[in-house]
Amino acid sequence: VSRIPFTSCIMIAAFLSLGVFSCIIETQNFRMIQQIFAHRTQIHLMVLTITLERLTISKEQCTVQIKSSFVPHSQNIDFVSGPDFMGAKYIHGQTLTPEVKGAARQSVHMISVPLPESLTLLPEQQRNSWLFLTALASTEEQVKACFMEGQSLIQLDQLYSSHAAAWAAVWKQSCISAKGCRKLNKALYGCLYYLLSALPPLTSTDFHYVGLSPGGLSNGGKGEDYHGHILWDQETWMFPSILVFYPELARILLKNRVQTLPAAKIIAGQQGYRGAKYPWESAVTGFEVCDEVVYGLKEIHISGDISFAFQQYFYITQFSILRLQLLKLHYAYWEIRSITVCNLEMLAFKDLEFFQKDGGWYVVNSIAEFWSSRVTWNTLEECYDIKGIMPPDEYQSDVTNSAYTAVVAKYSLQFATELGSRLKVTVPSKWMKIAEKIKVPFDPLKQYHPEFDGYKSGMVVKQADVVLLGYPLMYPMSSQVRKNDLVMYEGVTAQDGPAMTWSMFAIGWLELKNITQAQHQFNKCYSHIQEPFKVWSENPDGSGAVNFLTGMGGFLQTVLFGYTGFRIMKSYLCFDPIIPEDMGELWITGIKYLGNELHFQFSTQQVTIVLIRPCGFQHSALEVVLSDSGKKFALIKGQPVTFFLEPGMIRRKCAAASSVLSNKL
Numbered sequence: 001v002s003r004i005p006f007t008s009c010i011m012i013a014a015f016l017s018l019g020v021f022s023c024i025i026e027t028q029n030f031r032m033i034q035q036i037f038a039h040r041t042q043i044h045l046m047v048l049t050i051t052l053e054r055l056t057i058s059k060e061q062c063t064v065q066i067k068s069s070f071v072p073h074s075q076n077i078d079f080v081s082g083p084d085f086m087g088a089k090y091i092h093g094q095t096l097t098p099e100v101k102g103a104a105r106q107s108v109h110m111i112s113v114p115l116p117e118s119l120t121l122l123p124e125q126q127r128n129s130w131l132f133l134t135a136l137a138s139t140e141e142q143v144k145a146c147f148m149e150g151q152s153l154i155q156l157d158q159l160y161s162s163h164a165a166a167w168a169a170v171w172k173q174s175c176i177s178a179k180g181c182r183k184l185n186k187a188l189y190g191c192l193y194y195l196l197s198a199l200p201p202l203t204s205t206d207f208h209y210v211g212l213s214p215g216g217l218s219n220g221g222k223g224e225d226y227h228g229h230i231l232w233d234q235e236t237w238m239f240p241s242i243l244v245f246y247p248e249l250a251r252i253l254l255k256n257r258v259q260t261l262p263a264a265k266i267i268a269g270q271q272g273y274r275g276a277k278y279p280w281e282s283a284v285t286g287f288e289v290c291d292e293v294v295y296g297l298k299e300i301h302i303s304g305d306i307s308f309a310f311q312q313y314f315y316i317t318q319f320s321i322l323r324l325q326l327l328k329l330h331y332a333y334w335e336i337r338s339i340t341v342c343n344l345e346m347l348a349f350k351d352l353e354f355f356q357k358d359g360g361w362y363v364v365n366s367i368a369e370f371w372s373s374r375v376t377w378n379t380l381e382e383c384y385d386i387k388g389i390m391p392p393d394e395y396q397s398d399v400t401n402s403a404y405t406a407v408v409a410k411y412s413l414q415f416a417t418e419l420g421s422r423l424k425v426t427v428p429s430k431w432m433k434i435a436e437k438i439k440v441p442f443d444p445l446k447q448y449h450p451e452f453d454g455y456k457s458g459m460v461v462k463q464a465d466v467v468l469l470g471y472p473l474m475y476p477m478s479s480q481v482r483k484n485d486l487v488m489y490e491g492v493t494a495q496d497g498p499a500m501t502w503s504m505f506a507i508g509w510l511e512l513k514n515i516t517q518a519q520h521q522f523n524k525c526y527s528h529i530q531e532p533f534k535v536w537s538e539n540p541d542g543s544g545a546v547n548f549l550t551g552m553g554g555f556l557q558t559v560l561f562g563y564t565g566f567r568i569m570k571s572y573l574c575f576d577p578i579i580p581e582d583m584g585e586l587w588i589t590g591i592k593y594l595g596n597e598l599h600f601q602f603s604t605q606q607v608t609i610v611l612i613r614p615c616g617f618q619h620s621a622l623e624v625v626l627s628d629s630g631k632k633f634a635l636i637k638g639q640p641v642t643f644f645l646e647p648g649m650i651r652r653k654c655a656a657a658s659s660v661l662s663n664k665l
Helices: 140-155 159-173 182-197 232-245 247-259 261-270 293-298 301-317 321-333 341-348 350-356 360-374 403-422 430-437 479-490 501-511 515-528 549-563 654-664
Strands: 009-015 020-026 030-038 045-054 062-065 080-085 088-094 107-112 118-121 127-137 175-178 376-378 383-385 573-575 586-593 596-602 606-613 622-626 632-634 641-644 648-652
Touching (some): 045 118, 045 159, 107 140, 118 127, 140 159, 159 586, 175 182, 182 232, 232 247, 232 301, 247 261, 247 360, 301 403, 350 360, 360 403, 360 430, 383 430, 479 501, 501 515, 501 549, 515 549
Antiparallel strands (some): 030 045, 062 118, 080 088, 088 107, 606 641
């Protein structure tokens, strides 16, 4: 009998494109492969497989001792054992304490195939595999149904193949590939894998999704992974990359904010304000669950962050009034009487249903109402102040006129006014007046934005703050002011700060076409990636939240919005690419814009854009318009459009279509 010794060759790897984590142990005669994966589509199932195989011709028996650290005990859940189910162990329980006082305790049910003490490859066997299935759900009925489904897939030999096929479909639909940089490619696959794994599959409708936490699922009592709570990280750091690939998933994240709106209104009222003030940390109930009171009271920019996410979603999915008019004209021209104006309105404004019927408007409106009650008129400077707040730079806890907070407040009021007009809802006229007069600190002598009133040059900053004005907020400023902001804060930002910070500096330098400085900042991100599974730590020394999805979100944005120059504008999608020599080519598949699906290829010299899947309506046709040369290219399905590297935009060909159709009629 042979037992695999500890001195064997061990290889640990993450095949993230397949969603599988592997550990391979080899001796001279045998190989053991341990694989773990969370099933992509059967979201309640986790799978462990152990395979033993011979590497030489022999009849020697091989036994592997199995040691498991799992015990049916938790410091947070009062687990009890139930009767075995289909030969597997069944435990269930409730969380020991509710999320907030008076809330229900959450139920957890788990069925798992127990691990034996050892596994043996018999003399007559060349190879053998053992599969151990675990199902998790919130009810006994559901966990048993999921376990039975998993066992059925095992019997059909489809458990792994269905998982692998689902991930293959994901990469085919949405993928980022740097053709000349293997290191970057691996990091990108890792970021996308972990981020998408934290989101529900598009086909899943059987559970209430709470949202994206900086550290993913709660890690229990450790305390540094944010307990699975939802913060600004969701909207500011993770949302943009999800939005351009999967607007449907972005909408799910926003729906969570709709569902927790009643709690946000109560919080605002308790603090003496109107509208909705979202908590700094939230979970199922939507009430404040942050351990430290100061963040919940002072870091109020999160409400503006949420409104800005709604705005970006609206701009990337919207259908214009003109499109409705064109559709009406089109069907009137062809006399298709079976399609009524009502049907056309539903068709043309399907994306507006989220705001009209599903509560999106009430979030946007309530946040604007909050800001209108939160500002204070400054008679001396004739502007509105926002006092007593904590900016993204959490080293400061009680400042007036945080530049970042002021801009998201301004945008919240402006977007609510714009959206109200589109939905034919009357909003207070004073909202735009307040927005115009909210003070955004600016130093006219040094030509930069002080972080807040009274900020002194050289004060240390925790993380990205003012640099966020340029991106993602796109606050109007000259190139010189943008550069001054980057230079001013790059030198005073804590070097051991959270991972996402340097991504924003990199994007800023890419805007200014300073590729050397951008690469210097972007390369800092790699110190947060821990091998071999490409797991991110919040801080470069490995401390903080693990696995830090926020850092991954920033990293992805550097590629998706930095090197490409993508910007989601009100009526078009901008691009302004700059590709470093060592990257070779950057291929991005599956960008969604106005219901169309696009593929981009960027090189150091040229750009190629392919319309993979059109929206389906003739009058939703897109065109590429180049900024420098003024050239225009119609995007037709499957026909690549290639041009030399220069900035431009993708927009709807609405004006030309309107003119032609009107002449026909």
